[in-house]
Amino acid sequence: MLTNHQKNIATFIHLSTFSRFIIPFGNFIGPIILWTTNKDKSEFIDNHGKQAINFQISVLLYAIILGTLSVPFFIFKIFNGIDFIDFHGYNNFHINLDKPSPLLYIGGALGLLAVLAFIIELVLIIVASLKARDGEYYKYPFTINFLK
Numbered sequence: 001m002l003t004n005h006q007k008n009i010a011t012f013i014h015l016s017t018f019s020r021f022i023i024p025f026g027n028f029i030g031p032i033i034l035w036t037t038n039k040d041k042s043e044f045i046d047n048h049g050k051q052a053i054n055f056q057i058s059v060l061l062y063a064i065i066l067g068t069l070s071v072p073f074f075i076f077k078i079f080n081g082i083d084f085i086d087f088h089g090y091n092n093f094h095i096n097l098d099k100p101s102p103l104l105y106i107g108g109a110l111g112l113l114a115v116l117a118f119i120i121e122l123v124l125i126i127v128a129s130l131k132a133r134d135g136e137y138y139k140y141p142f143t144i145n146f147l148k
Helices: 004-021 026-038 043-078 102-133
Strands: none
Touching: 004 026, 004 043, 004 102, 026 043, 043 102
């Protein structure tokens, strides 16, 4: 039977991912500390700790992939009029932002996707913490299981 203490620790493991807004990499540090110190006490805590850490690693991986895809679209659009081989100072330097191109639309769509993914991530963390508080197991969607 689960105790309130075990439910609270599992809840705090999920909620500790919000510490990233205060501490750099707090979304990894907080859950890892809480999970490693309490994983031997309960299978429930162990499961929730692994889920929280796997989700944060997966989100980091997805953000790196999305950033790698979206940043070049903006760079190619902004610097498309510059000839880097025959560049003679800043005499004729201009950045062309007048005509939107398909590259800019693709980059903007990927940026919008990143914002939506961030909001969905926050909602999923809250849902997971509520499930842990109620004593239920929770599996984050789109999570790669690095820790099994």
